[in-house]
Amino acid sequence: MYHYLGAAPTDAGRHAPLYVPEADFTAQLRHLSRSAIKTVSPQEYDAGLSLGALAKTAWLTFDDGRLDNYTIALPALLKAKQRATFFVIAQRALSAEPGYMNLAMLREAIDAGMSIGSHSLTHPRLARLTANELRREVFDSKARLEDALGVEVTSFCYPYGNFDAQVLELVNEAGYRLAVSTIRDNVNSGADRFRLKRVMVQPGRTGASFRYLFSSLYHWVHARKNRNRWKAKHRSAP
Numbered sequence: 001m002y003h004y005l006g007a008a009p010t011d012a013g014r015h016a017p018l019y020v021p022e023a024d025f026t027a028q029l030r031h032l033s034r035s036a037i038k039t040v041s042p043q044e045y046d047a048g049l050s051l052g053a054l055a056k057t058a059w060l061t062f063d064d065g066r067l068d069n070y071t072i073a074l075p076a077l078l079k080a081k082q083r084a085t086f087f088v089i090a091q092r093a094l095s096a097e098p099g100y101m102n103l104a105m106l107r108e109a110i111d112a113g114m115s116i117g118s119h120s121l122t123h124p125r126l127a128r129l130t131a132n133e134l135r136r137e138v139f140d141s142k143a144r145l146e147d148a149l150g151v152e153v154t155s156f157c158y159p160y161g162n163f164d165a166q167v168l169e170l171v172n173e174a175g176y177r178l179a180v181s182t183i184r185d186n187v188n189s190g191a192d193r194f195r196l197k198r199v200m201v202q203p204g205r206t207g208a209s210f211r212y213l214f215s216s217l218y219h220w221v222h223a224r225k226n227r228n229r230w231k232a233k234h235r236s237a238p
């Protein structure tokens, strides 16, 4: 899980860890190539999930569809012959909001072998919406991106990683095949299809600290944290 590439602006505050320097990203792509880790499309990840065949596979995802994804990530990906999926906030892309990738940029990315997913229409916390608002965010973002780009949009990304059982069901009903969360882990199974766990790549992750993200130790640490979080949540429930 990436968000933005480049130096964090001075006013980034708590968002600073979301900015990965360009040099880190190119070093990470080099590591993937050298380690024969294959970067895949959502369709390939989906097939791998069904077959339980995701070893040496990475699905690179970028949340929010910001302009640096086009100016920095795309050329670096092409140079390294790797692929990624950009989860875009449909309304911002469709209205060519400054600072975000517009439709022409998204078409160029698709032509270059990248994939586009929906990160909702307006980036709200989905579990707080009314049924109608929720339907609009999940269904309309898919339909409008598909109309504008002429490709099927098969993956969804929950804004703020926020979802509940109703959100999850609607994402399924809308025809998405996969949905990504912000729950951390580097292992997913078919049962995780609509709450896929991800690895957050923070600035400074090169060399051994990047390799750690792919390790069984990383999986062990985070699976344990996720289990404890789940237990704590269910203990505090009335």
Ligand SMILES: [Zn+2]
Binding pocket: 063, 064, 119, 123, 159, 160
């Ligand atoms: Zn987001």
